[in-house]
Each structure stands twice: as C-alpha cells, then as structure tokens.
Amino acid sequence: MICPTCKSQMIVVEHQKIELDYCPECHGVWFDSGELELLLDSLNLENRGQFVSNLLNAPEAKTPEKKRRCPICAQRMKKTAVGEKPGILIDVCRNSDGLWFDGGEVGQLVKQLSEKLSGKPSSHYQVEAFLGEVFQAQE
Ligand SMILES: [Zn+2]
Ligand SMILES: [Zn+2]
Numbered sequence: 001m002i003c004p005t006c007k008s009q010m011i012v013v014e015h016q017k018i019e020l021d022y023c024p025e026c027h028g029v030w031f032d033s034g035e036l037e038l039l040l041d042s043l044n045l046e047n048r049g050q051f052v053s054n055l056l057n058a059p060e061a062k063t064p065e066k067k068r069r070c071p072i073c074a075q076r077m078k079k080t081a082v083g084e085k086p087g088i089l090i091d092v093c094r095n096s097d098g099l100w101f102d103g104g105e106v107g108q109l110v111k112q113l114s115e116k117l118s119g120k121p122s123s124h125y126q127v128e129a130f131l132g133e134v135f136q137a138q139e
Contacts, residue, residue, distance in 0.1 A: 003028060004068040004077070004091065004100055016042055021071070027103030030071055033096050055082060056096050063089055072097040082109055 001010045003023040010021040010030065018038045021030040031039070037052050058080040067076045070093040078094060081087030088109050091100040101109065 001030065001071045004030075004071050005102065010071075018042065023103075029101045029103075029106045030098055031101070031106075032072075032098040036099060055080070055090075055099065056092060058082065058092070061087075061089060065089060067091075068100060070095070070097050071100075082112075088112075 001021045002008070003010050003026060005028050006023065006026045008023055008025040010023045013020045013022045018035050019032075020035060023029070033052060033056060036055075037049065040051065060078045061081040063079050063081075065079060067079070068091045069075065070077050073093060073095050075094060077091040077100065079089050080092050081089055088101075088105045090102075090105060090109070093099070
C-alpha cells in the first residue's frame with residue numbers, strides 16, 4: 001500500500017494478529033476499520049463497536065489541512081477531529097475502508113479513548129504497551 005501522505009511504500013506490521021500498515025518515512029499508520037475493532041477488542045474496552053462507528057460517521061472538520069486520498073479506494077478522505085479538545089485531526093475514508101493517522105496521532109488518540117471508554121486507568125497502559133511494541137519492532 002502507498003502512504004497517502006508522502007507516497008512511500010508502507011510496510012505491514014503484524015502484532016497480536018492485528019495488521020497495520022505503517023509508513024517508515026513519515027510514521028503514519030493506516031487502520032482498516034476491522035483492524036481497529038480488533039485492536040479495541042484485544043484491549044477489552046467497553047463500547048468499542050460504538051466508538052468505531054462514531055469515528056467513521058463523525059462530522060467533517062473544517063481545516064486548511066490538505067485532503068488525502070484513501071490508500072484503498074483512492075477517494076478523498078474526510079478530516080475528522082477526535083478526542084478531547086482541541087482534538088486530533090484524522091483522515092477517514094468515506095466508504096468506511098479505514099482511518100489514517102499521521103505520525104504520533106495514533107498514540108494520542110488511543111490514550112484518550114481508552115481513558116474515556118473504560119475509566120480504568122490500567123487500560124491505557126495496555127494500549128501504549130501495544131503500540132510501543134508495534135512501533136519499536138520497526139526501528
Ligand atoms: Zn508516509
Ligand atoms: Zn476508501
């Protein structure tokens with residue numbers, strides 16, 4: 001798959017049966033919608049299905065940031081602000097193929113959502129540990 005930000009060839013990263021596409025150049029990450037659910041599943045967060053559908057159906061954010069094309073269907077993705085204000089701007093495929101996070105955004109988001117969804121302080125450490133393992137493996 002080609003990185004929607006810098007057009008580099010992305011690499012597939014597999015961890016605990018979840019596959020992500022990771023760009024070694026700009027450190028962006030692509031999640032297929034199904035993979036995101038699997039990730040949330042593996043963390044036993046509550047309301048994860050709801051979370052994913054909210055994310056996919058969230059309103060478009062107004063931003064001067066450049067629109068990116070979905071690496072799967074090549075259509076322009078919409079920008080959506082997620083998380084606590086001021087929010088993290090992510091790119092979401094309008095056909096629900098998945099989500100694009102710029103380098104560093106995925107960690108911020110997952111940390112926020114795990115705090116919000118579960119209220120259990122331990123789960124965000126699990127998420128961070130997961131992401132740490134995934135991305136450490138690439139260096
Ligand atoms: Zn890239
Ligand atoms: Zn798409």
